[in-house]
Structure formats: C-alpha cells, structure tokens
Amino acid sequence: MKRNxxxxxxxxxxxxxxxxxxxxxxxxxDTDEGGSNNYIAGEYTQYDFVMGTYMTQTIYGDDSQENLxxxxxxxxxxxxxxxxxxxxxxxxxxxxxxxxxxxxxxxNYDLDLRTGNVIKKALDICKTSEGALDIxxxxxxxxxxxxxxxxxxxxxxxxxxFEELEEAKSHTxxxxxxxxxEEDAGNIKYYINISESGxxxxxxxxxxxxxxxxxxxxxxxxxxSGALISVGGSIMxxxxxxxxxxxxxxxxxxxGDANDVMGYVEIAGNDxxxxxxxxxxxxEKYVEADGEVYHHILDRExxxxxxxxxxxxxxxCSDGLTSDGLSTACFVLGYEKSLELLPEYDAEAIFIDxxxxxxxxxxxxxxxxxxxxxxxxxx
Amino acid sequence: MSEESSKKRLINKFDIxxxxxxxxxxxCAFLIIKFTRAEGKTVNIYSDGELTESFSLDDDTExxxxxxxxxxxxxxxxxxxxxxxxxxxxxxxxxxxxxxxxGETIVCIPHRLVIEVDE
Ligand SMILES: [Zn+2]
Numbered sequence: 001m002k003r004n005x006x007x008x009x010x011x012x013x014x015x016x017x018x019x020x021x022x023x024x025x026x027x028x029x030d031t032d033e034g035g036s037n038n039y040i041a042g043e044y045t046q047y048d049f050v051m052g053t054y055m056t057q058t059i060y061g062d063d064s065q066e067n068l069x070x071x072x073x074x075x076x077x078x079x080x081x082x083x084x085x086x087x088x089x090x091x092x093x094x095x096x097x098x099x100x101x102x103x104x105x106x107x108n109y110d111l112d113l114r115t116g117n118v119i120k121k122a123l124d125i126c127k128t129s130e131g132a133l134d135i136x137x138x139x140x141x142x143x144x145x146x147x148x149x150x151x152x153x154x155x156x157x158x159x160x161x162f163e164e165l166e167e168a169k170s171h172t173x174x175x176x177x178x179x180x181x182e183e184d185a186g187n188i189k190y191y192i193n194i195s196e197s198g199x200x201x202x203x204x205x206x207x208x209x210x211x212x213x214x215x216x217x218x219x220x221x222x223x224x225s226g227a228l229i230s231v232g233g234s235i236m237x238x239x240x241x242x243x244x245x246x247x248x249x250x251x252x253x254x255x256g257d258a259n260d261v262m263g264y265v266e267i268a269g270n271d272x273x274x275x276x277x278x279x280x281x282x283x284e285k286y287v288e289a290d291g292e293v294y295h296h297i298l299d300r301e302x303x304x305x306x307x308x309x310x311x312x313x314x315x316x317c318s319d320g321l322t323s324d325g326l327s328t329a330c331f332v333l334g335y336e337k338s339l340e341l342l343p344e345y346d347a348e349a350i351f352i353d354x355x356x357x358x359x360x361x362x363x364x365x366x367x368x369x370x371x372x373x374x375x376x377x378x379x
Numbered sequence: 380m381s382e383e384s385s386k387k388r389l390i391n392k393f394d395i396x397x398x399x400x401x402x403x404x405x406x407c408a409f410l411i412i413k414f415t416r417a418e419g420k421t422v423n424i425y426s427d428g429e430l431t432e433s434f435s436l437d438d439d440t441e442x443x444x445x446x447x448x449x450x451x452x453x454x455x456x457x458x459x460x461x462x463x464x465x466x467x468x469x470x471x472x473x474x475x476x477x478x479x480x481x482g483e484t485i486v487c488i489p490h491r492l493v494i495e496v497d498e
Pocket of ligand 1: 463467469470471472473486487488489490
C-alpha cells in the first residue's frame, strides 16, 4: 500500500516536471520566432551595410532587446558617418575626398580629429613597413580599375600598360604626405601637407579597422559587457560573452567561399578588453584576363598585384586600425619580412601560402585550431 | 542491522525499476522536444538590415528578392538554400553556392541582401 502511494506521488511529480520543461522550452522557442530581429536572451545580432561592405554585430548583455538594438544602431550610423564625412575617397563630402580634389602642393590643410587620428596611425605603419602599406595608392589603384570592374558589363578586363602604370606610380608615395600635429593645452590639432600635386589618399586598407576602434568607444560608453563585430574582413571581440565561453573567430579558407573556414582562433573573454583580427587575401576582389588572375592588393614596388607567395594573412592585435593595416602590409611583404614588422606593434599573425602551408606566430599558436586537413601547419 | 531492514522495506526492487522507467521517459520527452526544435531551421531574408521574409528550410521554394536596381533569385531545395540568379555586378552571392548550417549566410553587398540560416 505504502509503495503504491510513493509510486503514484513520484509519477505525478515527474509528470508535472516534464510539463513545466515542455512549456518552458516551447515558450522560449516561440519568442525566438516572434522577434522581428535576431534576439535570443542576452544576445542580439544585426546586419548593416556600411563602408561599401557589410557588418555583423552580435551584442551580448542582460539589457533589454531595445537597449542592445539601440547600441547596434548607434554603432552602425557612427561608422557610416565616419566613412561619409571623413575617410571615404568616394564620398564627395568627406575630408579625404575634399583634400584629394582641392589640395595645392606644399600648403597646410586642417584635418578633423577623426581623420587626423586615422592618417597618423596609418602613416606610422606606412613608414615602419617601408611602403608595403601605402595610403597614397589611389592613382595606381584607379589605373588598374580592379575594384570598379563590372563582370556583368561583359567587357573584358584589360591590364594597364607599363607606361600607364609608371605614370600612375609617379603620383604615389606616402613620403610626400606630412602630418603636422599641434598640441595646445592638451588639445590636438592636425594639419596635412602634401608636397606634390596629383596624389590621392586612399584609406581603404585601414578604414574597416578604424571602424572597429570607433565601435569599441561606443561599446565602452554604453556599458556593454560583450560584443563580436565584423566589418568586411576585420573582426573585433570585445569584453565577454554572456555564457563566459571563448570567442571563436573563423579564419576563412582563402580558396573557399565566405562560409568556408580552414581553422579558428579562440579568444578568451576579458572584461573591457578588445582583440582585433583582420584578414587580407587576394580572394576578396580579383579579375581574370587572358587566363591570369589579378587581385586587388597592389605592391607599389612592382606596380602589380603583390606576389609574395601568400594567399592570405590574418593579423591579431589589440587595435583595429593596426590589425587592418598590418594585414595588408604583411600580405605584400611576405612571411619572412613580416616577422620583423609584427613585433613593432605587438601583433601576431597566421600566414597561408600558395602551397597550403600555414605559419602561426608564437603568441597565438596555442589559440589556433586547424580544421581543414588540406592545410599543414609548418612551425 | 535494524536500520538496514527498515530501508529495505521503504525502497524495494519495483521502486527502483519504476524510477528508472521515469528517468527514461523524462529523457525521451526531452529529446523529442529538442529534436523537433532543431528540425525547424528557418531561412531569414534581410533587406538592408531589416528582416523582411522567413521561410522553412524544409519546404522547397523559390523567392525573388527585389532591390532598387536588380534582383536575386533565392532557391530553397532539399534542405539547402542558394542564389540561383542575380544581376548584381560581382556575382559573389551566386558563386557562394549552397548553405544549410545554423549561422551561415549568403550576402549580396550590391543589393544589400543577407540570407541567413537560423535554428
Ligand atoms: Zn550578388
């Protein structure tokens, strides 16, 4: 008799428990579908198109969906403004476009603080990398026309002649750009002076990284606990994920499509800290002509798409602009020379060469996991 | 000795079997709930960042996405989604092929389109 009572009680108890679990699971899946955007408790994802590319933001936190959404919207509009008002050579109203169009050789021009900060950091990498990164490549990039080439037009791509390239190259050179910094009672004021006419500044190689640095400032201001933001090929892991797990950043297979990764880097969450990961590769934009492939990362030395034996370089460091600029510089420099450049900025890197060899610098070696066995880690 | 015999009376063989059965039943119910959730993968279509359409990945269908100056034909077939045709200049979306896993995306930057698989 006593046994039966215990059994029945247990059965009722178990049934009630199951019902509660079922209702809870159902409810949480209903709210998943009901939301107009991608919201799971403590995690909000948003897509935006900025800087001629697309941006994915995942923001973590116990805040309401509205608050997380507000922060994401703020970041997206600030980055658009950074591009349109300051950095883009395409936007007629930006500081850079106005400068490119109107400057007179040898004269000083005021720069707004944001543009000045970006040019200052970028010029530093230009110097340290001895021109492997060069922010004055606009005439040479325009001469090639790889970025504007429209496959749908049906027109064949024509490789520019040596004379055309020589002419374009003569209007490049970061050494001709002088940034003057004046400090007055703690206020910084920037002036720019370009010593020759016909040059054009192009911050395309550092803009996405600069966007991440700007997003970081907003995340700090808004008191966000964690975020993962990608703009084009540059990604920032900020703070901590809600569940305390590591950030996992996929390294794209340079020979595969956008969802195809060859490995990943694990980054432990760290309150208030950011880690930036930028990848440069020939796959981002290229054209084909007469059976040859021409990618968009040009080497000023040769005037041709860089041919350092690498098919992608991923640079990891705490600063967005630096990781972005260094990934381009290292792609042009090649593996050996990059090893001298990276320590100058406390940066780590993952190199992939055209023989599917992968080289990982010591500081990030233990965080890198290879998942595609057609690649071999060499060091 | 007397303690052990009293324990024996309170929980016998049948109780243990009953408890095991209950645990199995609970586990089965939980797995069924989990399984039915995982099956319901959706394909979300975002236009310029706004979610505009959602489809089930299990139902074969064709959807024409219309943007200001062009369109993309999105095909859901056999549990995969892909862009079969597009008149964007770079054709990156078409060349990206099929996706099916949670979190994977196809992006057409010229048409500000994101196709996402979501669990
Ligand atoms: Zn497309």
